Amino acid sequence: MWRVPWTLVARAARGPRRPCTRQGSGSSAPRSGSTIFALSSGQGRCGIAVIRTSGPASGHALRSLTAPRDLPPARSACLRLLRDPCSGEPLDRALVLWFPGPQSFTGEDCAEFHVHGGPAVALAHVEAYIDFGEDDNLEEGVLERADSQVQELEVALGTHLRDARRGQRLRSGAHVVVAGPPNAGKSSLVNLLSRKPVSIVSSEPGTTRDVLETPVDLAGFPALLSDTAGLREGIGPVEQEGVRRARKRLEQADLILAVLDASDLASPSSCNFLDMVVSPAGAESPNGNRQRLLLVLNKSDLLPPGDPDPSPDLPPHLLLSCLTGEGLDSLLEALRKELAAVCGDPSTGPPLLTRARHQHHLQCCLDALGHYKQAKDVSLAAEALRVARGHLAHLTGGGGTEEILDIIFQDFCVGK
Ligand SMILES: Nc1nc2c(ncn2[C@@H]2O[C@H](COP(=O)(O)OP(=O)(O)OP(=O)(O)O)[C@@H](O)[C@H]2O)c(=O)[nH]1
Numbered sequence: 426m427w428r429v430p431w432t433l434v435a436r437a438a439r440g441p442r443r444p445c446t447r448q449g450s451g452s453s454a455p456r457s458g459s460t461i462f463a464l465s466s467g468q469g470r471c472g473i474a475v476i477r478t479s480g481p482a483s484g485h486a487l488r489s490l491t492a493p494r495d496l497p498p499a500r501s502a503c504l505r506l507l508r509d510p511c512s513g514e515p516l517d518r519a520l521v522l523w524f525p526g527p528q529s530f531t532g533e534d535c536a537e538f539h540v541h542g543g544p545a546v547a548l549a550h551v552e553a554y555i556d557f558g559e560d561d562n563l564e565e566g567v568l569e570r571a572d573s574q575v576q577e578l579e580v581a582l583g584t585h586l587r588d589a590r591r592g593q594r595l596r597s598g599a600h601v602v603v604a605g606p607p608n609a610g611k612s613s614l615v616n617l618l619s620r621k622p623v624s625i626v627s628s629e630p631g632t633t634r635d636v637l638e639t640p641v642d643l644a645g646f647p648a649l650l651s652d653t654a655g656l657r658e659g660i661g662p663v664e665q666e667g668v669r670r671a672r673k674r675l676e677q678a679d680l681i682l683a684v685l686d687a688s689d690l691a692s693p694s695s696c697n698f699l700d701m702v703v704s705p706a707g708a709e710s711p712n713g714n715r716q717r718l719l720l721v722l723n724k725s726d727l728l729p730p731g732d733p734d735p736s737p738d739l740p741p742h743l744l745l746s747c748l749t750g751e752g753l754d755s756l757l758e759a760l761r762k763e764l765a766a767v768c769g770d771p772s773t774g775p776p777l778l779t780r781a782r783h784q785h786h787l788q789c790c791l792d793a794l795g796h797y798k799q800a801k802d803v804s805l806a807a808e809a810l811r812v813a814r815g816h817l818a819h820l821t822g823g824g825g826t827e828e829i830l831d832i833i834f835q836d837f838c839v840g841k
């Protein structure tokens with residue numbers, strides 16, 4: 426909910442339906458051609474919402490909402506009082522920007538409105554009830570409205586917080602663990618993906634004994650790639666420790682790259698790895714998550730020609746030859762899809778919380794909203810909202826006491 430109704434910007438962008446009687450608006454009728462408008466800030470509730478218009482009526486929309494002042498200088502942010510173009514009623518004090526075409530993102534005339542919203546308006550409703558509850562002018566259902574807005578805010582914050590880990594992965598890198606039986610070509614794959622000789626490669630099974638980490642750019646995503654010891658039983662104490670560490674690393678993986686030797690799928694170590702690592706990853710864990718895993722059948726160059734898939738019964742898999750590089754492009758494409766899901770794709774998904782500070786304040790805000798719901802007394806409920814607002818203000822810098830009083834007088838016509 427914004428203090429400037431969205432529909433008003435829409436109406437202004439379409440041009441006036443009936444003549445405005447306000448004096449000195451200076452607004453000229455829009456030129457022909459359609460003007461579009463959209464909320465261009467992120468999804469969900471926010472302290473400031475940005476509404477953008479593009480098209481010939483943008484200048485008209487901006488002029489009529491900021492009348493009697495004229496258009497701000499091009500491409501400079503200006504603070505303006507926004508008013509309902511017809512009634513002249515003040516709506517919000519907002520930052521506005523004017524981008525005359527063709528020097529704009531779209532090439533057309535564009536305008537931006539940075540308007541207030543969010544917690545100050547939820548909180549103002551409750552405070553109005555406390556301070557002016559006896560007032561006949563106070564609208565019915567104010568508290569019910571506040572309750573439902575708190576509920577919406579809770580849902581939106583919960584969604585953002587669940588995204589937090591994805592944001593952290595995007596910043597610090599997803600943990601991608603390469604695992605498989607001895608000699609499957611795990612180290613060869615790590616070297617291929619990191620484009621440098623990170624791990625020793627040899628024909629001797631049990632070459633890699635410890636976890637070897639290397640930061641890499643995997644299909645455009647930052648990742649921490651770990652090479653691990655081949656998983657097998659009946660070995661000496663040093664290799665056993667390597668296997669223990671490999672298993673531990675597998676538990677922490679955001680994505681497992683499971684490597685098998687395509688020419689050796691029937692061996693006990695391959696079967697054992699399929700049973701112990703690959704099959705369980707397909708099953709849902711008690712918390713409803715699935716371990717992400719890409720199954721790679723390496724050494725495809727050793728397969729007899731004309732036998733494209735050595736094992737159609739296996740779970741979905743990719744064929745690869747680290748020796749020839751065949752299948753690498755398909756693997757990178759599969760990695761890109763998996764990592765976009767793990768890290769979140771910043772170009773398409775909701776805004777990601779990449780900072781621990783953001784996460785902390787959003788969690789505290791969510792806790793305070795929980796206290797609001799439990800509060801038996803309306804003053805305690807308002808105090809909980811004040812705390813919630815304080816945490817959000819750390820992120821947005823808005824929603825002060827004056828702003829709240831402003832909304833009380835504006836929305837509820839009290840004291841008049
Ligand atoms: N033909 C063929 N040989 C490969 C391929 N990839 C790896 N190799 C060979 O397979 C052997 C084992 O490779 P590594 O990369 O050391 O295998 P690993 O899984 O790391 O082995 P451990 O660390 O001992 O568990 C080496 O001789 C590699 O040259 C491939 O695609 N084709």
Ligand SMILES: [K+]
Pocket residue numbers: 607608626627628629630631632633
């Ligand atoms: K080896």
Ligand SMILES: [Mg+2]
Pocket residue numbers: 611612613624625626632633652653
């Ligand atoms: Mg190795």
